[in-house]
Amino acid sequence: MSDPRPEFCFSDSPSMEDIRRLQSRFAAERDWNQFHQPRNLLLALVGEVGELAELFQWRGEVSEGLPDWTPSQKESLRHELSDVLIYLLELAEKCHVDLPRAVLTKMELNAKKYPVDRVQGSAKKYTEYGEEEQASSGGPQQGPG
Numbered sequence: 001m002s003d004p005r006p007e008f009c010f011s012d013s014p015s016m017e018d019i020r021r022l023q024s025r026f027a028a029e030r031d032w033n034q035f036h037q038p039r040n041l042l043l044a045l046v047g048e049v050g051e052l053a054e055l056f057q058w059r060g061e062v063s064e065g066l067p068d069w070t071p072s073q074k075e076s077l078r079h080e081l082s083d084v085l086i087y088l089l090e091l092a093e094k095c096h097v098d099l100p101r102a103v104l105t106k107m108e109l110n111a112k113k114y115p116v117d118r119v120q121g122s123a124k125k126y127t128e129y130g131e132e133e134q135a136s137s138g139g140p141q142q143g144p145g
């Protein structure tokens, strides 16, 4: 089935490593590494996720591309998403997690956990597919329900 929507994509740069390096310099120049331990960075990340959630709070469902949002609301969204990413990358750095590699590994695991031929069009969690296999001897279930 073809998707008539134009495909959205990111810019090629900066990379995760570029952002990590820029944020590392930003913190070092301000002598903030004394505060940027993993636990504090996690709490800051959660706070920024809260600020991101506030933008969506009480609005009901929102369409892809946010066609009903004002330019100012979209700017706030760009800021909060960026805050989340900056803290996420700094947390990964301080935990010595090579996030670009880790995310590829995790996506490979997700693909094994959710094989296309078993889960297409379904929103069930992977644990529910195991139960289905034991409960029925037939093929994969189609769709949620």
Ligand SMILES: [Mg+2]
Binding pocket: 048, 051, 079, 080, 083
């Ligand atoms: Mg913020």
